[in-house]
Amino acid sequence: MSRVVTLKIDDRDVSGRDDETVLEVARENGIDMPTLCQVDGLSSVGACRLCLVEVKGVPKLLPACTTYVTEGMEVWTSTERINRYRRQIVELLFSEGNHICAVCVSNGHCELQNLAIRLGIQHIDYPYRYPKATVDASHERFGFDGNRCVLCTRCVRVCDEIEGAHTWDVKGRGINSQVITDLDQPWGESPTCTSCGKCVNICPTGALFEKGKSVAEMTKRGEFLPYLTTMRGKKQR
Amino acid sequence: MTKKRVATVWLDGCSGCHMSFLDIDHRLLDLADAIDLVYSPLVDFKDFPDDVDVTLVEGAISSEEDLEKIQRIRSKTKVLVSLGDCAVTGNVPSLRNPVGVGPILQRVYLDEHPLGAAPDQVVPKLLPAVRPVHSVVQVDVYVPGCPPSADTIFHVVSELVAGRIPDLTDRTRFGA
Numbered sequence: 544m545s546r547v548v549t550l551k552i553d554d555r556d557v558s559g560r561d562d563e564t565v566l567e568v569a570r571e572n573g574i575d576m577p578t579l580c581q582v583d584g585l586s587s588v589g590a591c592r593l594c595l596v597e598v599k600g601v602p603k604l605l606p607a608c609t610t611y612v613t614e615g616m617e618v619w620t621s622t623e624r625i626n627r628y629r630r631q632i633v634e635l636l637f638s639e640g641n642h643i644c645a646v647c648v649s650n651g652h653c654e655l656q657n658l659a660i661r662l663g664i665q666h667i668d669y670p671y672r673y674p675k676a677t678v679d680a681s682h683e684r685f686g687f688d689g690n691r692c693v694l695c696t697r698c699v700r701v702c703d704e705i706e707g708a709h710t711w712d713v714k715g716r717g718i719n720s721q722v723i724t725d726l727d728q729p730w731g732e733s734p735t736c737t738s739c740g741k742c743v744n745i746c747p748t749g750a751l752f753e754k755g756k757s758v759a760e761m762t763k764r765g766e767f768l769p770y771l772t773t774m775r776g777k778k779q780r
Numbered sequence: 781m782t783k784k785r786v787a788t789v790w791l792d793g794c795s796g797c798h799m800s801f802l803d804i805d806h807r808l809l810d811l812a813d814a815i816d817l818v819y820s821p822l823v824d825f826k827d828f829p830d831d832v833d834v835t836l837v838e839g840a841i842s843s844e845e846d847l848e849k850i851q852r853i854r855s856k857t858k859v860l861v862s863l864g865d866c867a868v869t870g871n872v873p874s875l876r877n878p879v880g881v882g883p884i885l886q887r888v889y890l891d892e893h894p895l896g897a898a899p900d901q902v903v904p905k906l907l908p909a910v911r912p913v914h915s916v917v918q919v920d921v922y923v924p925g926c927p928p929s930a931d932t933i934f935h936v937v938s939e940l941v942a943g944r945i946p947d948l949t950d951r952t953r954f955g956a
Contacts, residue, residue: 643875644955645865645926651955660953666868666914666922673877673909690878 550616559612566594566607569620576620577629577658579636579747580695581608584768585704591695593629593658596620604628630662638669639718641676641690642748648761649749655693679724681731684754685743687722692750694720698742705771710736741767784833784941787819788863789853791846792873792910793839796927797864798822801836803930811934814941832857834940836933840866840873841911845904854917859940863933865926865954867913872926874910881906921945925956932956 545560552569559568564587569576579591589606596607599617604625607618619625636642636655644650658664676689699711699722710733714723724730743751744763752761790798798821802808818832819825828849835857841847854860865871876884885898885906913919923936932952939946 637869641875641878642954643869643871644953645871646875647955656954660950663949665924665948665952666862666912666919668914670915671870671874671877671912673874675878 548612548614548616550612550614550618552618553620561612561614563612564608565596565598565605565610565612565616565618568612569607569618574620576607577661578608579654579658579693580697582697582745582765582768584770584772585697585700585745588696588700591693592632595625595628597622597625626662630664633658633662633664634667634669636693637664637667638671639674640692641673643690646758647691647749648752648756648758649691649763650759652759652762653749654747677721679730680754681729682733682736682738682754683731684738685730685740686752686754687724687730688750688752689721690750691748692722693748694722695747696722697745697747698722698751701741701745701768705768706737706739706741708735708737708739711742783814783816785818785829785831786815786937786941787817787828787832787835787853787857788821789819789828789835789837789839789849790821791837791839791849791867791913792842793864793866794872795821795838797836797838797866797925797933800927800930801933804934805930807934811937811941815937828853828856830856834859834861834937836861836863836937837867837913838863840870841907841913841916842873843904843906847907847916850913850917859920859945860913860917861921861923861936861940862913862919863923863936864928865924868922868924869954870910870912877909881908923948923952924954925952926954928952928956 545562547558548561549558552574557568557572577593579593581587587608589609592606594607595604597619598605644656679687696713699713702711703709710724711722713720714727715721724733725735743753745765745768749761817823818829835853841850862868866873889895889898925932936946
């Protein structure tokens with residue numbers, strides 16, 4: 544059973560349940576911070592590090608989405624140090640892939656683009672990598688463009704946790720990581736994919752898209768997710 | 781008041797940023813009172829002059845000629861502005877980077893069309909990778925957008941002419 548705890552976020556006294564994360568309690572209290580891999584309705588993995596916060600007595604920064612609140616905790620969500628790291632993280636995401644916004648299906652509806660705006664990023668200081676990435680257009684209705692993937696693993700989690708198909712996974716390590724379908728087979732030949740489109744709609748960038756969409760035409764509909772999670776939870780009881 | 785000496789240059793871009801500049805319409809007349817356009821694709825001066833106050837650079841650095849030009853321009857310019865996504869990020873010209881110069885010329889001049897061979901004279905030699913302007917010279921102001929809107933460009937030029945560095949928060953973005 545969960546207990547109510549009291550803590551300080553950005554010098555404000557707040558309360559939450561001890562089974563809630565710092566991110567949840569902060570947002571309940573109107574304190575927002577940028578996130579990318581986290582999405583309501585899926586498990587949190589702390590992969591993108593954008594929600595890093597400072598916690599009193601802890602020398603390293605902790606991701607708010609996977610850190611649970613405790614009694615007497617003191618958290619800061621927007622210090623100069625944190626904001627500098629957040630800008631660096633988003634700049635690194637831009638430099639790691641081939642994000643050519645002007646010709647992207649998600650131009651104007653992209654969470655990576657929105658993060659750049661929110662953090663005031665108007666150029667990328669890191670050298671671009673220009674990786675050789677693959678495009679998989681073998682699926683009848685959807686496409687995957689690895690140039691635009693930020694490895695948030697939302698597709699992997701929604702396919703596994705909500706659809707129950709586990710078509711998506713990650714191969715490789717570090718900078719060589721890539722999302723794959725099944726055992727790195729063409730998506731169109733996947734025996735597990737149900738073509739439900741959840742991965743496409745939860746993808747924050749134009750990496751997963753519906754075929755037939757041109758530049759700036761791909762709008763995502765992710766609202767279904769918290770709703771699905773809630774309804775399933777109720778059914779199981 | 782002495783007029784500001786302003787230049788615009790067109791490197792590897794589509795000229796869309798210059799078109800957007802012209803889209804500021806009647807406000808060009810206000811600007812004309814405040815600036816001398818000393819070098820630009822829009823006017824007929826052959827050589828980049830000395831002592832330029834503000835230079836707007838459209839386009840990425842793609843060829844040996846672009847590189848030589850931007851270094852000369854930088855040395856003669858007080859405030860250098862990366863105008864548009866090609867200058868700021870590499871944008872569409874940089875799509876060739878993961879492929880490489882050799883394979884792309886092979887594809888365009890030999891595989892797709894019977895053009896014989898890629899040109900090796902008159903046209904400038906391509907660099908191994910297309911790069912944003914700030915990766916080869918220091919840039920003072922960044923104006924992302926593909927193209928930046930006429931209002932954004934007018935704001936940038938007006939602020940610079942007034943001797944201020946423009947604040948572009950919420951005015952433009954990558955791909956705008």
